[in-house]
Amino acid sequence: MSDNETSRSSNFIRQIIDEDLKTNKNNGRVVTRFPPEPNGYLHIGHAKSICLNFGVAQDYTGSCHLRFDDTNPNKEDSEFVQAIQDDVRWLGFDWGEQPYFASDYFQQLHDYAVQLINMGKAYVCDLSAEEVREYRGTLTEPGRNSPFRDRRVAENLDLFARMRAGEFENGTKVLRAKIDMASPNINLRDPTIYRIRHGVVHHQTGAEWCLYPMYDFTHCLSDAIEGITHSLCTLEFEDHRPLYDWFLDTLGTDCHPQQIEFSRLSLQYTLTSKRKLTELVNEKLVEGWDDPRMPTIAGMRRRGYPPAAIREFCHRIGVTKSGNSVEMGVLESCVRDELNAHAERRMAVLRPLKVTIESYPEGSGEMLVVSNHPQDESMGTREIPFSRELYIDRNDFLEVAPNKKFKRLVSGGEVRLRNAYVIRCDEIIKDAAGNIVELRCSHDPETLGAAPEGRKVKGVIHWVSAPHALTAEVRLYDRLFNHPAPDASKDGKNFREHLNLESLEIVTTCYLEPSLEHAKQGKVYQFEREGYFCRDSHSAEQRSLIFNRTMTLRDSWAKIESANMHSGVLGGVNKHPRRSQ
């Protein structure tokens, strides 16, 4: 991580920490934690939390624990435990010696529960789930005490021991904290802290327990056990803070971390709901958790987003308590900035149109030395073959220029071949149906690395040498949803109805310059004038060459063009206008 990436952001949480440090509140220590439940893959919303928690720890020379909040074995899986670690590491963060697991504390948690019972602050309740709900009251009416609320301590102790011993069926009994059934805060109306779960194998503890603690009880105590100083979570837990404090105060733990809430990220045109992302995966609406269209960290990795771009994004959006809805453009800008600076340039033709340079001697060719980055010499050079037969992109040729601004190749016109010669289109070859199948051109041999004499050629287009070209499949991605808030649209539609059916376009016959033959999976290149692409990390081994488009280039021409189309100034020139994702 670069230096300028750290130590610069400030937000209300850092202000609180600054104040705590000033008053020596935790003896100058800063310990945070990132506590995912291993029931799915991490997404961009988690990235915000990861950057916040690990970033704070880094900048205050503290530490950040990666702790799995694994108290619900019904939904969790070790596949997720592994994936989460891979993702956090890839994002660039280090959790030190080992990850933590809430399940490591099951025995301690159990003992704390017994302590609560002994204090008369918890009781075993025989009400069914439905009865518990009825007794809880509503938002505007207080709840009623459970008939089991006043069981004697000895009886509670006995019952709880037998719950643990497996004597009772699922759902027949729970352990509840005895707080206040009339509290205006529903979370304080004797919340359940332990439930019975027979017959599930926990990914960490196996079949050791048939009793599992609930989040509110587990989280604060896990934080206290680990000596966390600042427990950062999202806004929906604000109502739970009194409970967080109640358990720690009641049990008198030595350590009492401070819970601070911030608003969760909402990114337009996508989802950050783990439940819904799971649905997309399980119902095969996408290829998997790492589908390049997914807002998951694994998906963005496969797509080619650099980790530094994601960190920069998290920095740019900030941390506050206000509701937000961040535009995709911010993420895209971060990805482009990072890739523009670090991606090597290459040439690739996505929609090939054959070009023959008739003035170029038949059977000959030459190697041109071109730079890998126009602004960064340290990235070196490479050689690309030039020959008599080339491919250019169909979108770079038009028989007649639609307007004075068009500066690509037209019949009888000239254009610069990027890194090579200026050519002129002399003849158009069409098939029986009238489709253009080839261009016959001539080149100006004096224009290699030199401006043409006596005229100016404005356009520059990319190309590849036909006999040397590599054939590849290219996958073009667009946004997964066509509604800015697929999750919360007011039109009554389910988020699945907002899926963009054109989010993936596969172009099967693309031609690449030869240097791309051994492109490493995941390394992102800029295909000049097309965008950023990386070799797919799944299929690169078994299939030939498959590239994912990470991101388009900013395209002010497409913008002008679509504006013109809407105002009727010119017809459709580009059948495939570039669109940012």
Next chain:
RNA sequence: UGGGGCGUCGCCAAGCGGUAAGGCACUGGGUUUUGAUCUCAGUAUGCGCAGGUUCGAAUCCUGCCGCCCCAGCCA
């Protein structure tokens, strides 16, 4: 209509009583063998609304309005 939050430019977001930072987006100019990059300039007499306190208010007070979250044996 209970409780907890939030409202500063199209979207994020600084600001913490001294006269509205910055980023993204957008618009216009320059450079350019990527219509990319880079670069210059422009964009809130206004901070949800209405009162009040003050020499001075986005910042303090009062009252409204709007939006979000909470009734899992999920986290």
